Amino acid sequence: MNEIIFFGRNKKPKLIKNEPNKIIKPIQFKFENENENENEKQIxxxxxxxxxxxxxxxNGKAIEYSRENDSNQNPQKIQIENIQKVTVxxxxxxxxxxxGNVFAKGLYMDSDDEKKFINISSLIEDKNDRIIQxxxxxxDSVYLLTSNQNVYGIGSNRFCQLGFDSKTLKKAEKPILMMKNVSKIFSSNASNSFFLLNSNQELFCCGGNNYGNLGLGESRRKETKIQKLTKxxxxxKGKIIDVQTGNFHSMMLIxxxxSKRKLYSTGNYQFNGLGKTANTYEFTEIKSSLFENDDNILExxxxxxxxxxxxxxxxxxASGDNEYDQLGTGNTEDNQIFLIQIEIPKLRFNDISNYHVSSGNQNFFLYYSLSSFSNF
Incomplete structure (x- = not known):
């Protein structure tokens, strides 16, 4: 069985038909494509x-709700089999x-058709490094971690998010090697920045740093672009579970x-989900009464x-932008600087550790899945 809860902007094409453009209170998501019986497949x-x-x-299949979908706003089957992971x-x-193959589409890919998938892993020059983990x-970019623990980047480099000077390399039409001996890679769907952990568990970053969101400290907060991977x-102290970055802030789960998990954030507080009331240029802990002693952060x-x-x-x-009342406060003019708890429907399943969250540009999902990608 599935459980998917949706709230926020019900943008075009509408993810849920016959619902308003903005969904204030979280509601159950149901697939409209009943003929395909998608709602009976496990998410x-x-x-x-x-x-x-x-x-x-x-089952390794996927469907896509895209801005380019037909006028009936139906989801499209992705014509690729045995899918392990998706990232938008x-x-x-x-x-x-x-x-271990990677197919991509969209802007900055080396294709005449932005709607056509191309096998970007096959473009890696070293043929022995084409199995992707x-x-x-x-x-505007895609990052690949190979089975040999090497990281490649492809796409836009206008913010130096591929770890090179943007004046000499504006975009990469083929994957370029960024670093060797890497254990994990991190980014976020709206980010022009990139993080990775090397085999020594050292954290590196590159890309946009307009708001000090890379956590490099006060002395480097005015550097809008970090041109090379920088430690x-x-x-x-602790094990880094996840690092994500948006346009204004970044967060780290340690x-x-x-086995107690804590959240740390860095960046600008005015427009986003920093969880604090002041700018910070290093990763510092987020403290809130919502985090009780017997409570732990899952993801x-x-x-x-x-x-x-x-x-x-x-x-x-949650905290941050509330333009479409995606935080459910009833006041779209009030960005939430402080963390707030969102009221959700009663969950179907008791094993909360198998629930996961996904944030979009202006919408959110809470869903049940036996697979976790926060610590892939």
């Missing part, structure tokens, strides 16, 4: 952004298959030796100007 992952929303099922950026999307999309100093998701957090006590916590 594996949801990835959403301005460009599209993709639903991936456990602001202007592009990428798909990882179980065989993980993928993430940024704003971040003063990282809090697990300590007692979080960053959209353009929002943060969505899920806890082990079943709390859905």
């Amino acid at each position: 594996k992952q949801i990835s959403t952004s301005y460009f599209a929303t993709i639903f991936l099922f456990e 950026g602001y202007t592009n999307l990428a798909i990882l298959t179980k065989e 993980d993928i993430v999309c940024g704003d 971040i100093q003063n990282i809090p 697990e300590d030796e007692n 979080f998701s960053i959209g353009n100007c929002n943060t969505l957090i899920l806890t082990s006590n079943g709390k859905l916590i």
